[in-house]
Amino acid sequence: MKKLINDPADVVRDALRGMAAAHPELRVDVEQRFVVRADAPQQGKVGLVSGGGSGHEPLHGGFVGLGMLTAAVPGEVFTSPVPDQILAATQAASGGAGVVHVVKNYTGDVLNFQLAAELADDEGIKVESVLVNDDVAVQDSLYTAGRRGTGGTVVVEKVAGARAEEGGGVEAVAAAGRKANEASRSFGIALTPCITPASGAPTFELGDDEIEIGIGIHGEPGRERRQIGSAAELAEIAAAAILEDMPLDRGDNALVIVNGMGGTPQIELYIVFNEVVRILGDRGVTVARSLVGNYVTSLEMAGCMLTLTRLDDELTRLWDAPVSTPALRWGG
Amino acid sequence: MKKLINDPADVVRDALRGMAAAHPELRVDVEQRFVVRADAPQQGKVGLVSGGGSGHEPLHGGFVGLGMLTAAVPGEVFTSPVPDQILAATQAASGGAGVVHVVKNYTGDVLNFQLAAELADDEGIKVESVLVNDDVAVQDSLYTAGRRGTGGTVVVEKVAGARAEEGGGVEAVAAAGRKANEASRSFGIALTPCITPASGAPTFELGDDEIEIGIGIHGEPGRERRQIGSAAELAEIAAAAILEDMPLDRGDNALVIVNGMGGTPQIELYIVFNEVVRILGDRGVTVARSLVGNYVTSLEMAGCMLTLTRLDDELTRLWDAPVSTPALRWGG
Numbered sequence: 001m002k003k004l005i006n007d008p009a010d011v012v013r014d015a016l017r018g019m020a021a022a023h024p025e026l027r028v029d030v031e032q033r034f035v036v037r038a039d040a041p042q043q044g045k046v047g048l049v050s051g052g053g054s055g056h057e058p059l060h061g062g063f064v065g066l067g068m069l070t071a072a073v074p075g076e077v078f079t080s081p082v083p084d085q086i087l088a089a090t091q092a093a094s095g096g097a098g099v100v101h102v103v104k105n106y107t108g109d110v111l112n113f114q115l116a117a118e119l120a121d122d123e124g125i126k127v128e129s130v131l132v133n134d135d136v137a138v139q140d141s142l143y144t145a146g147r148r149g150t151g152g153t154v155v156v157e158k159v160a161g162a163r164a165e166e167g168g169g170v171e172a173v174a175a176a177g178r179k180a181n182e183a184s185r186s187f188g189i190a191l192t193p194c195i196t197p198a199s200g201a202p203t204f205e206l207g208d209d210e211i212e213i214g215i216g217i218h219g220e221p222g223r224e225r226r227q228i229g230s231a232a233e234l235a236e237i238a239a240a241a242i243l244e245d246m247p248l249d250r251g252d253n254a255l256v257i258v259n260g261m262g263g264t265p266q267i268e269l270y271i272v273f274n275e276v277v278r279i280l281g282d283r284g285v286t287v288a289r290s291l292v293g294n295y296v297t298s299l300e301m302a303g304c305m306l307t308l309t310r311l312d313d314e315l316t317r318l319w320d321a322p323v324s325t326p327a328l329r330w331g332g
Numbered sequence: 333m334k335k336l337i338n339d340p341a342d343v344v345r346d347a348l349r350g351m352a353a354a355h356p357e358l359r360v361d362v363e364q365r366f367v368v369r370a371d372a373p374q375q376g377k378v379g380l381v382s383g384g385g386s387g388h389e390p391l392h393g394g395f396v397g398l399g400m401l402t403a404a405v406p407g408e409v410f411t412s413p414v415p416d417q418i419l420a421a422t423q424a425a426s427g428g429a430g431v432v433h434v435v436k437n438y439t440g441d442v443l444n445f446q447l448a449a450e451l452a453d454d455e456g457i458k459v460e461s462v463l464v465n466d467d468v469a470v471q472d473s474l475y476t477a478g479r480r481g482t483g484g485t486v487v488v489e490k491v492a493g494a495r496a497e498e499g500g501g502v503e504a505v506a507a508a509g510r511k512a513n514e515a516s517r518s519f520g521i522a523l524t525p526c527i528t529p530a531s532g533a534p535t536f537e538l539g540d541d542e543i544e545i546g547i548g549i550h551g552e553p554g555r556e557r558r559q560i561g562s563a564a565e566l567a568e569i570a571a572a573a574i575l576e577d578m579p580l581d582r583g584d585n586a587l588v589i590v591n592g593m594g595g596t597p598q599i600e601l602y603i604v605f606n607e608v609v610r611i612l613g614d615r616g617v618t619v620a621r622s623l624v625g626n627y628v629t630s631l632e633m634a635g636c637m638l639t640l641t642r643l644d645d646e647l648t649r650l651w652d653a654p655v656s657t658p659a660l661r662w663g664g
Contacts, residue, residue, distance in 0.1 A: 002541065002560050006603065018605040021622070057599050231336045267409075268336035270354065271347050271350055273354055299599075329662065
């Protein structure tokens with residue numbers, strides 16, 4: 001295993017220390033393991049907290065800041081954060097108006113966020129949860145009952161964060177997040193596996209020309225393995241899977257995210273994006289907004305994930321609202 | 333070779349089309365192969381143009397925008413852009429006040445930018461060139477006489493771009509860029525090679541636990557190969573090589589860039605950054621500014637490059653000035 005780490009057991013702690021040093025606008029609690037806006041809690045504002053296993057950076061810590069998350073809770077690599085940790089972040093994010101949890105649909109995350117929400121409730125913090133389950137590739141999976149939460153998480157966190165920033169109450173913020181989730185679908189393709197620091201071994205094996213269609217962000221199996229094709233063919237496969245589940249038609253506006261899995265050159269992501277624009281254009285769908293880059297990764301996995309969100313006026317307004325985080329920054 | 337591409341011959345063209353679709357604030361000339369601010373040329377303002385082989389994204393196209401480059405010229409992967417292309421970008425960037433070229437020190441780039449500058453001069457465009465040669469790893473190399481231009485390019489482009497944005501003349505903008513280059517040093521470490529689309533083969537071979545110390549951004553040989561060590565040890569090696577060449581002492585302010593080579597998880601970059609902060613802190617050097625992420629890459633190479641810039645008041649002011657590009661955005 002070749003990685004830029006010290007002791008594999010210290011990966012998350014060491015990375016949090018680096019994050020603290022790199023981002024003085026954030027407060028990083030290295031002992032309790034959470035990242036929070038330095039100006040939190042804001043009295044009277046709804047807090048927005050997300051988290052999950054590490055190894056998906058910039059998700060979630062890279063999305064903490066104005067207009068997006070109030071706090072993020074990183075578990076060990078590909079491992080859910082524990083309830084005490086989530087509770088501590090929830091407390092740090094609470095300004096008295098309630099806290100919304102954004103939870104990707106993995107069994108461990110769902111259970112631990114639920115426990116933390118109950119503990120927070122005992123302390124008088126009202127918590128609403130938004131479940132993200134945007135991945136159309138498979139129903140049920142290695143760590144998930146139902147659909148997995150993947151690239152759509154970025155949209156949910158951005159939209160809910162904007163709603164919180166403009167003063168929405170806890171139900172309104174949760175509703176905005178749920179609406180973003182319901183309007184979003186994702187599909188991933190892996191060219192290579194990744195290696196977790198704790199195991200030192202690839203999460204799965206692929207042949208020299210083989211790819212995994214419908215991959216999960218922890219390397220969970222997708223729909224099938226096949227020979228690699230052109231970027232045009234792979235974009236067709238991903239787009240078709242999404243559009244079968246959520247048709248987009250002439251006149252629709254889409255947010256398109258072509259997301260690198262961590263080990264994909266930016267030049268390849270632009271090539272895939274170009275194909276997706278062509279595919280949607282052929283259907284009369286307007287690519288109204290886009291992101292092309294690493295947003296929800298799987299360590300050094302090569303491949304990409306396509307996320308499409310059907311935009312209406314409200315989602316467009318909330319997407320466009322100013323955001324200032326390590327990984328997403330515009331407006332304002 | 334597993335890559336998200338169509339025909340290997342079309343990689344740059346297809347990526348430029350994707351870039352055009354993703355960034356309406358830029359104008360991408362796919363035929364002549366350059367990227368320029370949509371609001372260029374700005375009458376009376378100095379234009380800033382850079383370029384080089386593709387495969388180092390976001391360098392250079394991702395740095396086109398307010399406060400940084402006016403235009404960028406991508407060659408084929410790891411191949412210099414041609415003079416006609418550079419000339420076309422120079423013309424597009426010229427607002428009558430002259431144009432500054434930022435050129436990484438590779439023989440092909442230097443020659444082709446020089447030719448383009450002469451052609452521009454024939455058309456009445458005054459061109460000043462800033463050579464970037466920040467890599468302390470080796471003197472002379474596969475494609476370079478003297479030192480290579482690497483991570484410091486980001487600093488040069490940011491600082492010169494800020495000086496142009498505030499209305500500096502062509503000499504002043506070039507002087508700011510040269511000052512940034514003189515204050516910057518870089519050192520890279522590769523954990524894996526990368527594969528160019530045209531060749532389909534790794535740029536070099538490394539053993540299972542072997543790394544290349546002092547790697548170039550095209551996979552050119554560095555100083556030595558050795559067994560991988562801890563992030564702490566590797567950060568020490570990179571920092572020591574830089575500090576031997578450019579001492580930083582108690583009271584100095586540094587800009588620190590821990591740059592991924594394209595295939596390195598963000599979590600590992602934060603771990604390396606944490607070690608660099610410790611090393612500089614032990615010497616009494618303040619990490620006043622930082623970037624941790626993919627800025628100058630080598631396709632999907634795993635590894636990292638450390639760049640240190642000694643900051644004075646002027647460089648700090650120009651670094652802090654607003655910037656709005658696909659890959660770097662703050663202030664304003």
